[in-house]
Amino acid sequence: MRYAVLSDAHGNLEALEAVLKEAEAIGYDRLLFLGDFVGYGANPNECVELIREKAYLAVLGNHDSAVLHPEEADYFNEFARRAVLWTRERLTKENMNYLASLPFTAKPEGNILVVHASPHKPEKWDYILSIYDAEFHFGHFSEPICLFGHSHIPGIFIREPDGKITMIEDEPLKLDDSRRFLINPGSVGQPRDLDWRASFGLLDTEKRVFEFFRVEYDVDKAQLRIKEAGLPEVLAKRLAIGY
Numbered sequence: 001m002r003y004a005v006l007s008d009a010h011g012n013l014e015a016l017e018a019v020l021k022e023a024e025a026i027g028y029d030r031l032l033f034l035g036d037f038v039g040y041g042a043n044p045n046e047c048v049e050l051i052r053e054k055a056y057l058a059v060l061g062n063h064d065s066a067v068l069h070p071e072e073a074d075y076f077n078e079f080a081r082r083a084v085l086w087t088r089e090r091l092t093k094e095n096m097n098y099l100a101s102l103p104f105t106a107k108p109e110g111n112i113l114v115v116h117a118s119p120h121k122p123e124k125w126d127y128i129l130s131i132y133d134a135e136f137h138f139g140h141f142s143e144p145i146c147l148f149g150h151s152h153i154p155g156i157f158i159r160e161p162d163g164k165i166t167m168i169e170d171e172p173l174k175l176d177d178s179r180r181f182l183i184n185p186g187s188v189g190q191p192r193d194l195d196w197r198a199s200f201g202l203l204d205t206e207k208r209v210f211e212f213f214r215v216e217y218d219v220d221k222a223q224l225r226i227k228e229a230g231l232p233e234v235l236a237k238r239l240a241i242g243y
């Protein structure tokens with residue numbers, strides 16, 4: 001099975017369309033979406049509808065949840081909060097209902113766990129950024145592979161049989177049976193690793209390989225739409241830097 005693994009689209013339709021086109025050109029069997037359909041970008045309805053149409057399964061992200069329960073946005077920074085409230089006013093009832101139907105965790109098959117933020121208490125939206133964080137979270141799921149997003153930073157944490165944790169950035173990795181993996185495909189709609197190109201991954205369970213892909217998209221158009229929508233200008237600016 002070849003899984004296209006996408007996360008954190010954040011209402012950026014230009015990036016999402018470019019990623020879907022590239023994923024379709026490469027070829028995949030099932031698409032997994034790791035949450036945060038909306039927030040930050042100017043096309044939340046289009047992104048929800050497109051992902052819903054394409055995804056085999058999807059989980060709820062913290063921005064999706066905050067659009068449904070706006071009191072959760074009190075914990076966001078000012079710009080993220082404004083984007084959540086802007087999105088809440090515009091999302092159709094049908095798309096709201098779809099987001100409300102999403103689980104915190106899902107399993108496309110027995111060996112693979114899918115979450116937005118972290119396997120331990122996924123509703124707390126903890127970040128996995130360091131080897132220290134990864135070590136803690138490896139203790140809270142049993143599957144060989146956990147796919148997660150939330151940090152917008154592509155990379156893989158690897159747990160060796162002796163318990164040692166290592167990390168690789170965005171290079172292809174052979175997923176052998178003796179080790180366990182926490183894999184982040186990076187963000188489609190708002191990369192934060194100082195590379196502006198949209199990020200996604202491909203998990204091939206037959207070849208047992210995970211690969212990362214970066215896709216150029218019309219960032220000027222995405223920025224213009226954010227400005228025209230009256231969303232905070234900083235949300236447009238950061239797209240060009242990849243932060």
Ligand code: ZN
Pocket residue numbers: 008010036061063150151152
């Ligand atoms: Zn996100």
